Amino acid sequence: MPKQVDHRERRETIARALWRVVEQRGIAHASVREVAQEAGISHGAVQHYFATREEMLVFAMDFASEQTSLRVAERVAELGDAPHPRDVLRVTLTEMLPLHPEARATSRMSAAYVLEALHDAHIHARAREGLTHGRDLVEDLVRQAITDGHIDPDRDPAIETNLLLALTGLTPLVELGVIEPREATTTIAHHLDRLFTNRP
Amino acid sequence: MPKQVDHRERRETIARALWRVVEQRGIAHASVREVAQEAGISHGAVQHYFATREEMLVFAMDFASEQTSLRVAERVAELGDAPHPRDVLRVTLTEMLPLHPEARATSRMSAAYVLEALHDAHIHARAREGLTHGRDLVEDLVRQAITDGHIDPDRDPAIETNLLLALTGLTPLVELGVIEPREATTTIAHHLDRLFTNRP
Numbered sequence: 477m478p479k480q481v482d483h484r485e486r487r488e489t490i491a492r493a494l495w496r497v498v499e500q501r502g503i504a505h506a507s508v509r510e511v512a513q514e515a516g517i518s519h520g521a522v523q524h525y526f527a528t529r530e531e532m533l534v535f536a537m538d539f540a541s542e543q544t545s546l547r548v549a550e551r552v553a554e555l556g557d558a559p560h561p562r563d564v565l566r567v568t569l570t571e572m573l574p575l576h577p578e579a580r581a582t583s584r585m586s587a588a589y590v591l592e593a594l595h596d597a598h599i600h601a602r603a604r605e606g607l608t609h610g611r612d613l614v615e616d617l618v619r620q621a622i623t624d625g626h627i628d629p630d631r632d633p634a635i636e637t638n639l640l641l642a643l644t645g646l647t648p649l650v651e652l653g654v655i656e657p658r659e660a661t662t663t664i665a666h667h668l669d670r671l672f673t674n675r676p
Numbered sequence: 677m678p679k680q681v682d683h684r685e686r687r688e689t690i691a692r693a694l695w696r697v698v699e700q701r702g703i704a705h706a707s708v709r710e711v712a713q714e715a716g717i718s719h720g721a722v723q724h725y726f727a728t729r730e731e732m733l734v735f736a737m738d739f740a741s742e743q744t745s746l747r748v749a750e751r752v753a754e755l756g757d758a759p760h761p762r763d764v765l766r767v768t769l770t771e772m773l774p775l776h777p778e779a780r781a782t783s784r785m786s787a788a789y790v791l792e793a794l795h796d797a798h799i800h801a802r803a804r805e806g807l808t809h810g811r812d813l814v815e816d817l818v819r820q821a822i823t824d825g826h827i828d829p830d831r832d833p834a835i836e837t838n839l840l841l842a843l844t845g846l847t848p849l850v851e852l853g854v855i856e857p858r859e860a861t862t863t864i865a866h867h868l869d870r871l872f873t874n875r876p
Contacts, residue, residue: 499794500795501795502704502791502792502794502795503704503791504702504703504704584791584794587787587790587791588791590787590848590851590852591702591703591784591787591788591791592702593851593852594699594702594784594851595700595701595702600852603852604852604853604854607848607849607852607854608854611849611854611855632866634859635859635862635863635866638846638849638855638859638860638863639863639866639867641845641846641849642842642843642844642845642846642849642863643842643845644842644845644848645841645842645843645844645845645846645847646838646841646842646845647845648790648807648844649807649811649838649841649842651790651793651794652790652793652800652803652804652807653804654804654807654808654811655811655838659834659835659838660838662835663835663838663839663842666832666835666839667839670870
């Protein structure tokens with residue numbers, strides 16, 4: 477189905493242009509007009525792929541989440557067969573911080589999307605669903621690690637999951653240059669070291 | 677100096693109008709025109725108090741930080757004389773989350789300001805300065821707690837400070853309704869319980 481592939485590719489090109497607008501100028505500038513200009517295509521062409529600005533934003537965010545998941549999957553694959561859950565969490569959380577250009581683009585898209593969600597019921601529902609799904613994946617990993625004896629069974633899986641997701645709160649510190657990227661990754665490593673007390 | 681007091685009060689009124697615009701519609705709408713409308717005063721009157729939109733934004737953020745510090749000081753005063761550093765950190769971190777209307781207003785202002793900083797060198801410098809100062813205060817508290825035997829001396833104060841500030845990363849989970857406010861405060865309490873291992 478070459479036509480569908482082309483359609484998808486074109487939407488991804490527009491989504492990446494939207495990421496650049498958000499990263500460099502802020503989501504306030506992510507209008508169909510400015511995104512079309514950034515993508516180097518006509519206003520009408522963008523409207524052919526996205527009926528509304530909101531539809532374009534939602535797709536761009538879904539695409540950012542997918543690309544982040546892909547990057548995490550690649551990093552996890554590099555860990556070899558049966559990686560330790562501590563290392564899976566380390567690469568997952570590290571990849572969510574703005575520590576390299578692609579991660580910075582998806583991180584800024586995500587931060588802007590959360591604020592957009594506060595004034596748009598549809599985006600709120602989508603963002604909530606996405607974050608709930610991500611949180612569930614992390615909690616499953618924590619529960620499995622407890623079952624497998626990697627994490628002390630006295631730990632509360634829901635609270636540990638919240639603490640792990642809270643580590644994305646290092647983002648403003650990194651973005652504003654208050655801490656160095658290396659300090660952020662060291663902070664994550666220390667937190668994981670203490671969580672995985674039963675590490676063999 | 678009644679004139680200066682009035683000047684300050686007027687600026688605070690405008691700042692609060694700007695918070696409402698940011699909270700309800702997003703910082704993209706925080707123009708002099710929309711803020712004037714929200715404050716119920718003329719465009720020209722706002723321009724009398726703030727020469728530019730940026731000056732208005734910077735003041736509104738400084739005012740949000742001051743009001744947050746005041747709320748924290750009030751909560752700390754309620755703890756009585758010589759409060760335990762664990763409780764000081766608990767009320768400080770809790771007050772930074774959007775758990776009541778005033779805290780939601782300052783939290784959203786702060787989140788939007790960080791994103792605005794990424795595209796504005798002056799705001800970036802101010803935001804960095806503010807966050808560095810806040811981080812220093814928390815690190816001083818952690819170091820003192822280690823000296824006083826409340827926290828294990830093996831803990832690294834810089835890393836523990838980063839982990840404490842990362843707890844503001846619970847904000848998107850609360851804002852999107854992924855976790856309940858009570859789960860956020862329980863998560864903070866658990867983290868502090870483990871940090872203050874030497875608690876008498």
